[in-house]
Amino acid sequence: ETGVTQTPRHLVMGMTNKKSLKCEQHLGHNAMYWYKQSAKKPLELMFVYSLEERVENNSVPSRFSPECPNSSHLFLHLHTLQPEDSALYLCASSQGGQGAPVEQYFGPGTRLTVT
Amino acid sequence: GQNIDQPTEMTATEGAIVQINCTYQTSGFNGLFWYQQHAGEAPTFLSYNVLDGLEEKGRFSSFLSRSKGYSYLLLKELQMKDSASYLCAAFTGGGNKLTFGTGTQLKVEL
Numbered sequence: 001e002t003g004v005t006q007t008p009r010h011l012v013m014g015m016t017n018k019k020s021l022k023c024e025q026h027l028g029h030n031a032m033y034w035y036k037q038s039a040k041k042p043l044e045l046m047f048v049y050s051l052e053e054r055v056e057n058n059s060v061p062s063r064f065s066p067e068c069p070n071s072s073h074l075f076l077h078l079h080t081l082q083p084e085d086s087a088l089y090l091c092a093s094s095q096g097g098q099g100a101p102v103e104q105y106f107g108p109g110t111r112l113t114v115t
Numbered sequence: 116g117q118n119i120d121q122p123t124e125m126t127a128t129e130g131a132i133v134q135i136n137c138t139y140q141t142s143g144f145n146g147l148f149w150y151q152q153h154a155g156e157a158p159t160f161l162s163y164n165v166l167d168g169l170e171e172k173g174r175f176s177s178f179l180s181r182s183k184g185y186s187y188l189l190l191k192e193l194q195m196k197d198s199a200s201y202l203c204a205a206f207t208g209g210g211n212k213l214t215f216g217t218g219t220q221l222k223v224e225l
Binding site: 004031033040041042043044045048050055056090094100101102103104105106107108109 | 119145146148150156157158159160163165202204206211212213214215216217218
């Protein structure tokens, strides 16, 4: 595997279900991100982890819970979601120190549908 | 707050040149990135500018004016495969944060 991988690629879940999205980066990066992409809206940054510590939480509802067990893996745990949470969830990673512009590499995303 | 503006859609002809503009108003600005995203795929990095001026990478060039809060992406010798969404994103330091625009959907026609 190369780059950034995400599983599953597609997920349909009911509002009472609990599921998790998985992201893995094979690039040796030290920062990982979760984004939400909805139709006609900009990519929205949800969470940032740097060196496995959460450094950004953009007022995301608590029904989304991130986990970063090591620098290569990132999870997004989902529970009691709402239909408006249906979107493409993208994971990204990057390498670099704080403040310096660095390219982020994106995974293919998980297309989530909440019924 | 952070605000990124770019046109929603553009159409251009194969072989032509197209310029996609982006204006931004952000605090802590530290650079401007351009990404390409084909439908159903991950965004892929095209270029970035930190200093004012033009950066050229093959058929793609990007320009930045920090004083005007303005950038553009220039695509030359357009090909059908260039039909995609082009995302402008402002980098703000202290947290590796990228703030994205809604993207410009470019359609390349024969």
